[in-house]
Every structure is written in C-alpha cells, then in structure tokens.
Amino acid sequence: MTSVPPRRVILVTGCSSGIGRATARYFSARGWLVAASFRNTNCPVASELRSNVAMVVKLDLGDGDSISYAVEQVVSELLALDAVVNCAGTALVGAIERCTHAQLTRATMTNIAGPLSLIATSMPHLRQFRGVVVVVSSALGRAPLPLTAAYCACKAALDAAVQGFAPESVLVGVRVKTVAPGRVTGTNFIDNAERAGSGVDAIYGDMTERALMAMQMDGDVSCSTAEEVAECIWNAVTDDSNKISYVVGEDAKALMAMRSAMTDEQLRDELVARFELK
Numbered sequence: 001m002t003s004v005p006p007r008r009v010i011l012v013t014g015c016s017s018g019i020g021r022a023t024a025r026y027f028s029a030r031g032w033l034v035a036a037s038f039r040n041t042n043c044p045v046a047s048e049l050r051s052n053v054a055m056v057v058k059l060d061l062g063d064g065d066s067i068s069y070a071v072e073q074v075v076s077e078l079l080a081l082d083a084v085v086n087c088a089g090t091a092l093v094g095a096i097e098r099c100t101h102a103q104l105t106r107a108t109m110t111n112i113a114g115p116l117s118l119i120a121t122s123m124p125h126l127r128q129f130r131g132v133v134v135v136v137s138s139a140l141g142r143a144p145l146p147l148t149a150a151y152c153a154c155k156a157a158l159d160a161a162v163q164g165f166a167p168e169s170v171l172v173g174v175r176v177k178t179v180a181p182g183r184v185t186g187t188n189f190i191d192n193a194e195r196a197g198s199g200v201d202a203i204y205g206d207m208t209e210r211a212l213m214a215m216q217m218d219g220d221v222s223c224s225t226a227e228e229v230a231e232c233i234w235n236a237v238t239d240d241s242n243k244i245s246y247v248v249g250e251d252a253k254a255l256m257a258m259r260s261a262m263t264d265e266q267l268r269d270e271l272v273a274r275f276e277l278k
C-alpha cells in the first residue's frame with residue numbers, strides 16, 4: 001500500500017490584493033494548504049478566497065502579538081508550517097523632508113520590522129519542518145529611484161537581512177530567499193502607496209506623482225503580472241535549490257544592470273537627468 005504524502009502548509013501575508021492574493025491562489029491550485037493572511041479578514045477578497053484556501057487568518061505586520069497569534073493559529077490548525085511568504089508591503093513616496101515620523105515608522109514597521117518579526121516567530125516551526133522563507137523585496141532595493149528613499153531603504157534592508165541570516169539558517173536546515181520584482185501590474189500598490197506631502201509642492205513640484213508614475217507604467221511590456229511574480233515565488237519555494245535571490249521582470253533586470261554598471265555618483269547624475277531634477 002502506498003502512503004499519500006501530507007499536503008504542505010504555507011502562510012502567505014498580504015492576500016487582500018496583488019501579489020499576495022495571486023500567490024495564495026497559485027499554491028492552493030497546486031495542492032498546498034494555504035493560510036492566507038489579511039489585516040482585515042472581513043474584506044471582500046478574504047470572503048472570496050475562503051472557499052479556495054485552507055484557512056484565512058488575521059495578521060498585521062505592525063502588531064507583534066498579531067504575528068505570533070497568526071503563526072500559532074496556522075500551526076495548531078494545519079499541523080505544520082513548510083513555507084512562509086511575506087508579500088505584504090507598502091510604498092511611501094515623496095521628498096524625504098515631507099515624510100513625517102509617523103509615516104517613516106509605519107513604512108519601516110510594515111516593510112522591514114514586521115517581516116523580520118514574522119520570520120523570527122516562524123523559525124521554530126520552519127526548523128521542525130525544514131521549511132522555506134521567501135520575502136518579496138523589490139528591484140528598488142537594489143537600484144533606488146528618487147522620492148522613494150524610505151521604501152527603497154526598507155527593501156534593501158530586507159535583502160541584507162536575508163543575506164545576513166542565510167548562513168545561520170543553513171545550520172538549522174531552513175532556506176531563506178528573496179524575490180525582487182520590477183514593476184508589477186494587477187496590484188493595488190500605487191493606490192495603496194502613502195504620499196508624503198500633498199498636491200504640487202512648492203519645492204519639489206509634481207515629483208511625487210512622477211515618481212509614482214515611474215513605479216507604475218502599466219502596459220509596458222517589461223513589467224510583470226502578479227501571477228508571474230507568484231510563479232517565481234512558487235519556484236523559489238519548491239525548487240529545492242540553495243539559490244537565495246530571484247529577480248522578476250525584464251525591467252528589474254535592466255535597472256539592476258544599470259545600477260551595477262555605475263558608480264554612486266554616476267547613478268545620482270543619471271537620475272537627476274532622467275527625472276529633470278535640475
């Protein structure tokens with residue numbers, strides 16, 4: 001008699017839209033038990049996904065107790081934790097001098113402290129199941145654009161953190177990975193982005209809106225779809241490789257190639273010219 005292997009369990013954050021929602025659907029369609037997490041489990045997408053996934057769970061990256069409670073709920077209901085994928089994130093766009101302390105704290109909490117806390121909380125279970133962690137970072141973490149300094153800094157920090165704890169993860173049999181997309185269509189990323197300042201700024205003009213446009217450019221063929229990012233996350237989780245860094249989208253690859261071909265000063269001058277900052 002052949003035994004049926006147990007279904008594998010994945011916790012995905014940020015499932016109310018975009019990449020998180022596509023990732024939850026992608027893994028569920030391939031037989032994984034998906035715990036889809038939301039800040040608001042009463043939102044329409046949570047109701048829609050409920051019938052497709054193993055469980056819906058409340059998780060707010062800005063609240064440590066909510067992270068611990070969510071992880072414990074998943075393990076106690078689904079009896080395993082083979083993968084944790086942090087898709088949740090939010091942009092903060094605008095001149096640095098227009099960012100408030102509250103905005104910077106929120107951006108840092110959602111994009112770096114929260115994801116690291118999620119990993120820390122999940123580690124004892126991931127150790128037990130020899131699991132995988134994937135964080136969705138961004139091409140902008142490797143090749144920053146103007147007017148997005150705080151967001152780029154958080155994504156660069158995520159990459160550095162993964163690089164930093166990858167060696168200790170080897171010791172305990174857990175694989176950690178980053179997926180860095182360029183611009184992604186079919187998400188609420190731009191609508192959800194926090195703006196620093198408002199309207200046309202006395203000093204920075206319409207730069208905030210132009211920076212948002214540069215982050216979006218829907219319809220450009222070098223952009224990826226949320227489903228393509230989900231497919232890359234699938235590969236990162238299931239390819240059994242020791243590869244750490246995955247990049248999605250021709251635009252992301254081109255941006256990173258430009259960054260690595262330039263000195264810091266050349267990059268600054270290139271961006272000043274491109275964004276007409278003189």
Ligand SMILES: NC(=O)c1ccc[n+]([C@@H]2O[C@H](COP(=O)([O-])OP(=O)(O)OC[C@H]3O[C@@H](n4cnc5c(N)ncnc54)[C@H](OP(=O)(O)O)[C@@H]3O)[C@@H](O)[C@H]2O)c1
Pocket residue numbers: 013014015016017018019020038039040059060061062086087088089090091110114136137138139180181182183184185187188189190192215
């Ligand atoms: N779209 C792009 O062009 C792009 C490019 C590169 C990287 N990324 C990265 O991809 C990831 C997914 O973004 P997306 O494009 O799918 O954008 P999105 O459609 O705006 O989705 C973001 C998700 O994050 C959730 N979220 C925000 N703050 C949260 C918090 N404090 N705790 C828990 N969940 C929170 C949102 O939930 P609520 O509904 O509760 O707000 C939403 O589900 C992000 O990390 C983003 O930085 C996106």
